[in-house]
């Protein structure tokens with residue numbers, strides 16, 4: 001069949017078949033042209049596949065969001081522990097100083113409580129290294145901002161033995177100071193801010209009060225740590241490497257145990273409803289193991305170690321196992337305090353998934369940065385802001401109702417949900433009913449705030465339990481990956 005030729009178009013004329021083409025020549029020419037088209041289509045298809053593969057190779061980007069102490073960093077550590085063992089192993093030794101610091105802080109908190117009870121409350125300047133004053137110590141230790149220390153009616157029967165313990169454990173003040181200097185500002189917990197701030201990341205001050213951190217800065221700082229402001233003569237190699245900390249802890253081991261196990265002090269804690277076991281970075285039951293000269297942190301220690309996150313920290317690792325083996329993941333762990341939330345916003349572009357942590361045991365607690373705000377209420381407000389956020393409209397959001405273990409303990413100890421959440425009413429005060437109730441509330445908020453319909457994914461988690469968390473992460477990993485690949489194909 002002949003082809004029509006546009007005689008005014010030079011290209012058309014150039015590729016036009018010769019006017020005197022024979023039948024055989026035409027068949028041969030058409031064969032050549034068909035082959036050329038096949039090769040060209042094949043190249044196009046290869047390019048398309050390569051482009052799709054390139055998009056699929058884009059790292060899976062996940063944001064961990066939630067208020068301070070909700071368990072974001074702990075969840076990130078679970079991801080590393082489960083899927084990126086190499087990076088985990090490389091980091092392990094850096095955590096030694098954090099665990100030591102947590103233990104020393106626990107002991108200094110006990111010493112503060114004992115001093116106060118002895119009626120010899122040291123002025124604040126005497127204990128610059130203890131980052132909590134007594135009321136704050138109570139709050140942090142009890143996990144409840146409403147708990148004030150009872151001015152005990154009868155003074156606790158402390159003896160000379162307690163005064164001696166206090167003196168012998170005195171060097172731990174300096175050790176806490178040294179570790180704080182090594183670990184940077186993340187080592188100090190939040191204190192109430194004077195300016196009032198709101199829950200959402202958009203209505204916070206434009207300039208976040210905390211700076212951006214694009215890598216694990218404290219680990220680098222720890223490696224390069226050089227103390228300053230000290231007379232050269234006092235500096236030793238041991239001080240620089242942290243060996244003096246290990247040495248002092250090993251020397252104080254028996255005294256630390258004696259303090260923690262002391263029945264008089266235990267009684268004071270009980271009477272004042274101070275639950276040290278529920279506080280962040282609790283290591284008092286591990287003194288025997290940690291306060292030794294050859295201590296190396298276990299996986300469990302690293303997961304439980306507490307260091308506040310400043311700004312936004314970026315973690316890039318290649319998953320070694322699982323369905324995404326070989327795939328690169330980019331995870332952002334953020335500081336959760338109200339004053340840090342404005343720093344999250346620049347990271348909302350191109351996110352595959354948000355894991356939102358809400359510490360469900362905190363229904364009776366107040367925010368450290370604003371003692372007027374109930375922590376559950378803050379989580380609801382923040383959840384609403386994140387669900388309603390337009391740049392995240394098409395992003396998968398996964399809710400972790402975390403600290404289920406603490407919720408169990410709290411309810412078992414007799415704390416009533418309805419005393420803090422009146423709308424809970426006369427429902428049964430058990431974990432199943434409470435979690436179902438809270439979950440429903442989060443679901444409703446999401447439904448009302450999502451800019452467009454979005455599935456509601458929720459998991460009940462105890463992030464410090466690495467085994468159960470690994471099972472949750474496997475489900476989460478699959479869901480995130482499926483979404484990631486679907487997006488890559490669509491783009």
Ligand SMILES: Nc1nc2c(ncn2[C@@H]2O[C@H](COP(=O)(O)OP(=O)(O)OP(=O)(O)O)[C@@H](O)[C@H]2O)c(=O)[nH]1
Nearest residue numbers: 069070071072073074280281306309336403462463
């Ligand atoms: N008992 C218990 N403790 C938990 C759980 N999840 C986290 N923690 C502890 O709670 C503390 C705070 O956890 P982090 O992961 O540091 O909290 P975060 O959300 O990263 O907090 P910021 O960095 O301040 O925003 C740590 O001491 C954790 O060990 C949990 O499910 N149960």
Ligand SMILES: [Mg+2]
Nearest residue numbers: 072073308309
């Ligand atoms: Mg953190």
